[in-house]
Amino acid sequence: MADAALRLTALAEELLGIPLPVRVRAWDGSEAGPADAPVLVVRSRRALRRLLWKPGELGLARAWVAGELDIEGDLYEALDRIAGLLWDRGAGTKSVVHAVQAVRDPRLRAGARELIGLAGPWPPPPPPPEEVRRRTGPLHTKRRDKEAISHHYDVGNDFYGLVLGPSMVYSCAYFGEGAGGTTLEEAQYAKLDLISRKLGLREGTRLLDVGCGWGSMAIHAAREYGARVTGVTLSKEQAAYARKRVAHEGLTDRVEIRVQDYRDVTDGPYDAISSIGMAEHVGSVQYRQYADDLFALLKPGGRLLNHQIARRPEPNEEAYHVDEFIDAYVFPDGELAPLGRTVGTLEDAGFEVRDVESIREHYALTLRQWVANLETNWPAAVRATSLGRARVWRLYMAASALSFERNKIGVNQVLAVRPGKDGTSGMPLRARTWNPAPR
Numbered sequence: 139m140a141d142a143a144l145r146l147t148a149l150a151e152e153l154l155g156i157p158l159p160v161r162v163r164a165w166d167g168s169e170a171g172p173a174d175a176p177v178l179v180v181r182s183r184r185a186l187r188r189l190l191w192k193p194g195e196l197g198l199a200r201a202w203v204a205g206e207l208d209i210e211g212d213l214y215e216a217l218d219r220i221a222g223l224l225w226d227r228g229a230g231t232k233s234v235v236h237a238v239q240a241v242r243d244p245r246l247r248a249g250a251r252e253l254i255g256l257a258g259p260w261p262p263p264p265p266p267p268e269e270v271r272r273r274t275g276p277l278h279t280k281r282r283d284k285e286a287i288s289h290h291y292d293v294g295n296d297f298y299g300l301v302l303g304p305s306m307v308y309s310c311a312y313f314g315e316g317a318g319g320t321t322l323e324e325a326q327y328a329k330l331d332l333i334s335r336k337l338g339l340r341e342g343t344r345l346l347d348v349g350c351g352w353g354s355m356a357i358h359a360a361r362e363y364g365a366r367v368t369g370v371t372l373s374k375e376q377a378a379y380a381r382k383r384v385a386h387e388g389l390t391d392r393v394e395i396r397v398q399d400y401r402d403v404t405d406g407p408y409d410a411i412s413s414i415g416m417a418e419h420v421g422s423v424q425y426r427q428y429a430d431d432l433f434a435l436l437k438p439g440g441r442l443l444n445h446q447i448a449r450r451p452e453p454n455e456e457a458y459h460v461d462e463f464i465d466a467y468v469f470p471d472g473e474l475a476p477l478g479r480t481v482g483t484l485e486d487a488g489f490e491v492r493d494v495e496s497i498r499e500h501y502a503l504t505l506r507q508w509v510a511n512l513e514t515n516w517p518a519a520v521r522a523t524s525l526g527r528a529r530v531w532r533l534y535m536a537a538s539a540l541s542f543e544r545n546k547i548g549v550n551q552v553l554a555v556r557p558g559k560d561g562t563s564g565m566p567l568r569a570r571t572w573n574p575a576p577r
Contacts, residue, residue, distance in 0.1 A: 142256060143168040146180065149253050159219035163210075176211030176219065186257035199463040202533055203266040203526045213509075213536050221540065268526040270470045295352070295379045297522035300515040301508050301531065306352040306379070309415035309445060310501040310549050322507045325500070330358040335572035336493070336553050337410040337441050338564075339363040346370070346408040346435060348400045349416025353380025353393070359412075360392040368405070370398040400431060407437035414445040417480070421473045425480075429487035436556040439564035442489065444552040447501075449474035450545070467530045477550050489554035492565055498548040505539035 142164035150158055160178045161171035169177075180186070185201035192200065201207040209216045302308055303322055311325035312332050320328075333355065339345065341364035347356045350369025353376075359365040371377050380395045400416075411432050420428045432442055452458045460473060481491050512519055512532055519528045541547045555563045 140164075140166040140168040142166045143170040143180075145252060145256060147171055154223065159223075160216055176209055176213075176216035178216065178220070179208040179210055180206070181208060182206040183256060183258040184263050186253065187260065187262035190254065190257055191260075191262040194462065196462040196466060199467060199533075200265055200269070203268055203467065203529050204263070205525065205529065213532070214540060217533075217537050218540055221537070265466075266526045268524065268530055269466050294522045295375055297519055297527070298352070300519045300522065301512050301535075303507075303511060305354055306383075307354045308351055310497055311504040311507075312497060313500050313503055322504070322511075325504070326354070327358075330355055331362065332572065333412055333414065333443050333445070333551070334359055334363050334365075336551070337412060337443050339365045339410060342366060344368075344409045346403065346406075346411045348411060348413040348432070349419070350376070350380060350395060351414075352376055353383045353395060355412055355414060356380070356393045356395065357383060357387055357389060360389045361387060365392070365410075367393045368403075368408075369393065369395045370400055370403060371395070372397065372399060401427070403431075403435060406435035407440065408435055409437060409440050411436060411440070411442045412445075413443070415447070417444060417446040418469065418472050418474060421471060422475060425475065425483050426487065429483050429489070433487045433489060433556055438556055438558035439562065440556050441565075442484075442552075442554045442556075444480070444484070444554065445549070446480060446552070447474055447547055447549045448477040448480065449547050451476040451478070464534070468534050474547065477548070477552075480550075481552060484552065484554050488556065490557050490563060491552060491554045492563065493551075493553040493570065495551045495553075496548055497551065498542050498545065501549045502539045502542040505535045505542065509535045509539065 143162045143166075146164060147158055147162050147170040158171050159175060161169060161173065161175045163169045163177050163179045165180060165182050184204070185206035188201045188204075188206070189197040191197060198207065298308065299306065303326075305323050305326040307326040307330070310329065311322060312329035313320050313325045314328065337343075337345070339359055343359075343363065343365040345356075345359050345365045345367045347359070347367055347369040350356050350371050353369060356367040356369040360367050369380060371380070374397055377395050377397045384390055384393045384395060413432070417425070417428065436442065449458075460471075464472065477494070481494065484491055509532060512528065512535070516528065519531075538547075542549070555565060557563050
């Protein structure tokens with residue numbers, strides 16, 4: 139009798155203390171749960187073994203990447219319903235993490251023997267090949283950071299081109315009011331132009347673009363504002379792609395792209411520095427050095443634009459830990475900090491923070507368009523990298539879009555200046571003169 143889905147659903151509801159918000163289809167073809175809900179497809183018993191061996195996000199992530207778990211129906215609705223089960227939901231209910239940990243507790247195994255039986259023979263399968271290999275040594279050394287950046291970015295420029303679109307901008311776009319009529323390309327152009335105006339770029343301005351990606355900011359600054367730009371990245375694939383774009387635009391006399399750690403840049407002072415979606419890789423142990431180094435690379439009156447994802451503050455900051463799925467499959471060693479800590483560290487380094495703009499909702503819109511690009515180009519994206527990698531990015535981007543929409547995380551542009559010895563900033567008297575007046 140095919141009844142695995144019914145048994146799984148009943149056991150999950152007993153452990154969690156609430157009805158499952160999704161329908162379940164098991165490897166034997168059986169189904170259980172609300173008929174009008176998205177379907178969580180458990181394609182193989184191996185998914186259960188992974189979850190029992192690694193309770194919580196890492197076990198679920200391995201099963202997803204390996205294709206042993208899938209979702210049919212609206213991906214965002216399914217993730218929104220499931221997300222609440224991954225962590226504590228309040229009095230009277232348990233999270234998936236706590237429930238599965240209870241299964242592994244010898245004192246409670248008697249009540250969960252059925253799940254262990256359903257999972258099949260041990261041990262679980264090895265992690266999917268897309269999982270980052272075991273890391274050694276202290277966090278955020280130059281060697282370890284280079285390896286982490288390579289894992290994330292050196293997965294094929296063709297793959298990123300399918301996801302990001304022609305702009306090749308891998309950071310939050312900047313949509314206007316009534317964003318439904320604004321294309322992703324227009325919104326990415328608007329973001330690059332906003333940063334250029336915040337930095338006060340003009341003919342001959344010397345700009346350092348830290349974490350320059352595929353060269354979009356460097357090209358925009360040189361082409362539209364006449365800036366002279368140095369872009370640095372740790373990704374060889376990014377650098378090669380960016381150099382080709384620079385040559386195609388005829389900007390080799392204005393733009394230099396280097397494979398270089400920002401900590402090794404010594405040819406300052408610069409008039410301006412842009413750091414767009416890079417500081418998340420720096421880590422808390424290195425953030426003060428990051429701020430000190432960028433401060434030292436600016437001339438007095440020089441401006442820094444730090445565009446960075448932030449998390450909400452924890453009631454107990456000591457309890458913060460990096461998301462297991464993100465750490466193992468997306469951003470190895472990446473860390474998010476609350477906005478207040480970022481601003482405080484920049485000030486401690488000597489910067490005067492002049493403007494902070496939250497663009498959280500813009501990132502949700504951006505991510506939804508990236509997910510749509512990936513889904514539209516799915517066969518080509520799989521050929522460009524691997525099926526597992528494509529599955530990583532679909533889940534990561536869709537879940538991140540929901541996190542931005544629900545205010546679990548945000549993204550901010552922090553504009554700071556290195557003041558002169560006499561306190562002069564060189565900033566305009568009126569704030570936000572870089573923003574055009576509303577029509």
